[in-house]
Amino acid sequence: MNETTKDIVENGKLVELTYKIIDSKSNEILTSVEYPIGYIHGITEAFAPQVTSALEGKVAGDVIDAPIDCNTLYGPRDESLVFTDHIDNVPEEYREVGMSILMENDQGQTKSFLVTRVDEKSVTIDGNNPLCEREVIFKLEILTVRDATPEEIEVGGPVNAEPDISEIVGKGQRVEPIN
Numbered sequence: 001m002n003e004t005t006k007d008i009v010e011n012g013k014l015v016e017l018t019y020k021i022i023d024s025k026s027n028e029i030l031t032s033v034e035y036p037i038g039y040i041h042g043i044t045e046a047f048a049p050q051v052t053s054a055l056e057g058k059v060a061g062d063v064i065d066a067p068i069d070c071n072t073l074y075g076p077r078d079e080s081l082v083f084t085d086h087i088d089n090v091p092e093e094y095r096e097v098g099m100s101i102l103m104e105n106d107q108g109q110t111k112s113f114l115v116t117r118v119d120e121k122s123v124t125i126d127g128n129n130p131l132c133e134r135e136v137i138f139k140l141e142i143l144t145v146r147d148a149t150p151e152e153i154e155v156g157g158p159v160n161a162e163p164d165i166s167e168i169v170g171k172g173q174r175v176e177p178i179n
Helices: 049-055 070-074 150-155 165-169
Strands: 013-023 029-040 063-069 082-086 100-104 110-118 122-126 135-147
Touching: 029 135, 049 063, 049 135, 063 070, 082 110
Parallel strands: none
Antiparallel strands: 013 029, 013 135, 063 135, 082 122, 100 110, 110 122
16 A cells, blocks of 8 residues: 555544653653554544654554643652651551552542652642653554544444454463353
8 A cells, every 4th residue: 555545644534553751861761552542633632742643644554642731741859749647547548659549629620649659657639740850752553543433432432342362362372252
């Protein structure tokens, strides 16, 4: 298939991709998404504007790097969003590093906090985005680009997308459906 017949990433296209977020300074992979994420380009706000614009005009099979200065996205770190409390004041289900806690203020606004430290006496939670103050590279691999259906546009992504269990369990293993 030549380039003129391939679907390109543009508004109204369903795009499926995987990605890694890599720290620019250390080259450490901070997170990776191996199961494809699907979104409707120009409609679903799946990524930061810099990432979305880097995808524009690309085709399935492209692997791109989109550098992001997270200070631009999230602002400077705010130490007033970091709290440490005695462990006995924290419910057991929130005593695990990496646990996300949705909190609400007096005005009903919600904010997600992350448990960043747990020891015998205390639990620390942080409302700053984990990427705050970092420079990262979104390494994206575009798997699919096609016209989105009206239903996909309405819901903002693929409809009835289910993982291939055999890929998750391992090749050569038989997987029986659950009825």
